[in-house]
Every structure is written in C-alpha cells, then in structure tokens.
Amino acid sequence: MKKLPFNPLQFLMALGAGGIAVIPFAFMNYSVEHPKGLIALKHIFPLLSGPSAFLYYILMIIMIVFGIVHVVLMVNFFIQYINRKKTTQAQDYANDPLKNAGMTTPILATAMTFNLFI
Numbered sequence: 571m572k573k574l575p576f577n578p579l580q581f582l583m584a585l586g587a588g589g590i591a592v593i594p595f596a597f598m599n600y601s602v603e604h605p606k607g608l609i610a611l612k613h614i615f616p617l618l619s620g621p622s623a624f625l626y627y628i629l630m631i632i633m634i635v636f637g638i639v640h641v642v643l644m645v646n647f648f649i650q651y652i653n654r655k656k657t658t659q660a661q662d663y664a665n666d667p668l669k670n671a672g673m674t675t676p677i678l679a680t681a682m683t684f685n686l687f688i
Contacts, residue, residue, distance in 0.1 A: 575659070576650040581675035584643035588682035591636035594629035608688070637686050644683055651676060 595609070604613035614626055654660050664670050 576647075576654050577672065578651065578663075578675050579672045580650075581644075581647050581679040584640050584647060585675065585679045585682050587636045587643060588640040588679070588686050591633050591640055591686055592682075594633045598626070598629060640683065640686060644679060647679075648676070 598614065599609045602609055602613060602617065604610075614630075617623070617626055664673065
C-alpha cells in the first residue's frame with residue numbers, strides 16, 4: 571500500500587480527537603452540580619457510587635483515551651509538518667490559494683491542545 575504524502579489537513583484528525591475528548595467534560599460541567607467555575611475531579615468523586623458511577627467512569631475513559639490520541643497525533647503530525655516545510659512541495663502548496671486554506675489546520679489543532687489542558 572502506497573503511503574500518501576503529508577497534507578496539513580491531516581491535523582483535522584487531531585482536532586476531531588481533541589473535540590471528542592472535550593465533550594464528556596462539557597457534559598459533566600453542565601449536568602453535575604458543583605460550585606462556580608469548572609468542574610473538577612473532587613466534584614465527581616462523590617458521584618462514583620451507585621448506578622451513575624458507570625456513566626462517569628465511561629466519560630472519564632473517553633476523555634483520557636481521546637486526549638492521548640490527540641497528543642500522539644499532534645506530535646506525529648508536527649514532526650511531519652516540520653520535515654515537509656523544507657521541501658519545494660510545501661512552497662507550491664503555500665502559494666496555491668485553492669489549497670493554502672489548509673495551512674490553518676495546525677493552528678486550530680494546537681488551539682484544541684490548549685483546550686484539552688484546561
């Protein structure tokens with residue numbers, strides 16, 4: 571199977587994984603009663619008994635797994651991106667207005683990384 575050349579739009583995979591990792595946090599932040607501010611683990615631990623415990627464990631697993639997937643993809647793609655920046659193909663891509671809109675995807679995916687750390 572032939573490996574496809576790197577394209578900055580591949581950062582959308584990392585962006586999507588980061589988005590999936592943030593969804594459970596947003597769900598818990600708006601569905602669990604907690605003091606003003608963002609929800610923390612100390613607000614969830616009292617809920618980890620009874621039938622609702624399964625739901626919160628699943629949500630935490632989703633956050634962890636997709637957070638790790640996001641970070642691994644970001645590291646992998648940034649290495650490829652830096653190596654590709656040195657080629658003439660990258661200059662042709664940057665100079666083509668029909669393609670260079672994809673140059674914003676590394677920035678968007680990096681912003682999602684900061685969102686994950688919150």
